[in-house]
Amino acid sequence: NPEEAAVFKKRLTEDPFATGLITSENRDVLLVYFLVRKGMDYLDMMDRVTELLRPLKEEVTVTVTGTAPFSAETERFLTKDFNKLLILVIAVILLSYYLGFRSKRAVFIPILLIISGTIFALGGMAALGFKLTMVSIVTPPLILTLGSSYSIHVLNAYYSFLRSNKNLDKQNAIITSVTGVSPTVVLASITTIIGLLSLLLASIQQTREFAIATAFGIFFTALLSLTLLPAFLQLQRVPEQKKLNELSSDFLSRLIHFIGPRIIRKKYAAFIIIALIFTGFLLIYPRIVFNTNPFKYYPPNSDIIKGNHFILEKMGGLEEISITFSPKTNRKGFFLNPEALNSILNIEKKIRKLDNVSFLFSYPSYLNYAGKVMSGKEGFLSSRGLNLLVARLFHTAEGDQAYFYVDKDFTRLTTTIKVYNNDKKQPIDEKDTAELKSRLTSILSDNTPGTMEWQVSAMSFAFLDLSHQMRRDFLVSTLGALIAIGIVAFLAFKSVRQSILALIPLVMGIFSSLIFMVIFRVPLDMTTIMVSCISVGVGVDDSIHFLLRHHLNEERYPDNSEKAVYETLIHAGRPIILTTVSIVSGLLFLTLAQFQPIRYFGLLIVFTLTTAMLATLLLLPPLLNKKNRKMRNNDE
Known part of the structure; x- marks a missing residue:
């Protein structure tokens, strides 16, 4: 009333x-404030909360924020993006297959295989208890796009073999072409799986789950492309010779024939490009930004973000830091001692003066307020009766917070502070958080009596630690992937030089991607941090394919290095471009996601793989050319 x-x-x-x-x-x-149980179905709970608040919204403005609403909104975004992206990726893969091979059989058979591999991966995730997160949501699109490249290699080898061996029967053509392309597919899948599994070195659980699930799917798509795809081809009729000839004279083939002679002798230009990209990487690496602020993951115009900003601005922030004090020896009633309470009050006075501290609450501060009301002066903490009365008031709180601020034995006190950047009207950033943590630690270390010990906990400090973990994970997993891929390349080619050449396009792609990130202010986060490892595994596929083909051509043209490189470019260039275009086209749709990390992930991996492909086709030919001799007639 x-x-x-x-x-x-x-x-x-x-x-x-x-x-x-x-x-x-x-x-x-x-x-x-409402306390909710951890791990409950937040999406269902928030739907019921929205329904309950509907009548109230007719009278006042109602805004909801907190962990539960953000978790529910995250699940809603992920589900919405998952369905939309999966359909778009499948559509673009179908289109790329048709444009690449001009055949319906080259569309539907491979898509069945990679969908099967994706189902295997999703089943594996369910069996292992992995949930769909902002990291693992990219697993199905990745398997679909990366897995499509293996089928492209097999189909391209089959069609090329039929075109050059007109009189060979279908079964022998399938056996010979699949046998010839198997090393490329096997090595490509192994390097991709190694790149993914290098993420197991990361300390973030969601990243490790993503690595296992995606590697599982890649393994099955590669296996099916070498077993089930040839079986399907055996059931189909042989493509017409006219259609096979059209593939050898399409735009891609003509483009490769055009650029081939113009780049093979540009060895010095290749070295200059490599030096420029490497120098640019060294200059920009310290400026790479790591984002651990979850609020930036959502569209800025979404209701959850607008509501959160409204409450933050009105309430001076909601981000809490908890400081817990306890005696070094477990003495009951320790914080009934006025000296202990006064020492904490003095610490709190210093904390209140720190920048970005908007609110402070604790048992001693409220006891001091109650004493001021009763006696008219501050520091009235000696009344045991008042102390017990205020403690009883605190203990009337229900649930998990009943003994949060002061325990029943008076052996633990907790002070909470709220932080907010009032000047910028936004939560404090990573730089301010690091400075606050440093100054807060200094105050506590210098002013806490020797009879007490303290401990600080905060979500913002956890995110700060997460940022350091991400930096460590980025370096360790990327270096681990590069070393593992280098070992695989050495075992495959039995040559240090060939191993280094296999890694050059990949490294150029990663370095160029990091330069791109700094220029366009794209941060590394829990999702985009995986780009380098995935790119290591996938990007090296092009160079391995190129080098395997070059090894065969070196045996055919032992006295003509240029001819060997040129023939390699002609025969390997088209499938390399087709596989990359297929992968890039599918992953490009990730940039349409509403969730910012997914958008950035799509953008960066597309840029990295495209750059790695260009480096393979433009840098490897001049680097492989051992002699700068005039190229002989192409028909020789």
């Missing part, structure tokens, strides 16, 4: 701790 409402309003106005805790400074916002 109106009388009770007036009394309630008066108490809120007079209580100095209400402002910033449950009311805004001008009293136009009232905040209500």
Whole structure:
């Protein structure tokens, strides 16, 4: 009734701790807190909360924020993006197959294989208890696009073999072509799986789950492309010779024939490009930004973000830091001692003066307020009766928070502070968080009595530690992947030179991607941090394919290095471009996702793989050319 409402309003106005805790400074916002069980179905819970709040919204403006709403919104975004992206990726793969081979059989058979591999991966995720997260949501699109490259290699080898061996029967053509391309597919899948499994070195659980699930799917798509795809081809009729000839004279083939002679002798230009990219990477690496702020993952115009900004601005932030004090020896009633309470009050006074601290609440501060009301002066902490009365008031809180601020034995006190950047009207960034943590640690270390110990916990500090983990994970997993891929390349080619050449296009792609990130201010986060490892595994496929083909041509043209390189470019260039275009076209649709990390992931991996492909076709030919001799007639 109106009388009770007036009394309630008066108490809120007079209580100095209400402002910033449950009311805004001008009293136009009232905040209500609810504790929810961890791990419950937040999406279902928030749907029920929305329904319950519907009548209230007709009278006042209602804004909901917190861990549960953000978790529910994340699940909603991921589900929406998952369905949309999966359909778009499948559509573009179908189109790329048809444009590459001009055949319906080259469209539907491979798509069945890679969908089967994706189903295997999703089944594996379910069996292992992995949930769909902002990291693993890219698993199905990745398997679909990366797995399509293996079928392209097999189909291209089969069609090329039929074109050059017109009189060979279908079964022998399939056996010979699949046998010839198997080393490329096997090595490509092995390097991709190694690149993915290098993410097991990361300390973030979601990243490790993504690595296992995606590697599982890649293994099955590669296996099916070498077993089930040839079986399907055996059931189909042989393509017409006219259609096979069209493939050898299409735009891609003509383009490769055009650029081939113009790049083979450009060895010095290749070295200059490599030096420029490497120098650019060294200059920009310290400027790479790591984003651990989850609020930046959502569209800025979404209701959850607008509501969160509204409450943050009105309440001076919601981000809490907890400082827990306890005696070094477990003495019951320790914090009934006025000296212990005064020492904590003095620490709190210093903390209140720190930049970006918007609110502080604790048992000693409220006890001090109660003593001031009773005696008219601050520091009235010696009354045991008042101490026990205030403690009982705190202990009347229900649930998990009952003994949060002061335990029943008075052996532990907790001070909570809220932080917010009032100047920028936004949560404090990583730089401010690091500075606050340093100054807070200094105050506690210098002013806590020797009889006490303290501990600080905060989500923002956890995110700060996560940023350091991401830097470490990025370096360790990328270096681990490069070393593992280098070992595989050495075992395949039995040559250090060939191993280094296999890695050059890949490294150029990763370095160029990092330069791109700094220029366009794209941060590394829990999802984009995986780009380098995935690119290591996938990007090296092109160079391995190129080098395997070059090894065969070196045996055919032992006295003509240029001829060997040129023939390699002609025969390997088309499938390399087709596989990359297929992968890139599918992953490009990730940039349409509403979730920012997924958009950036799609953008970066597309850029990295495209750059690695260009480096393979433009840098490897001049680097492989051992003699700068005039190229002989192409028909020789």
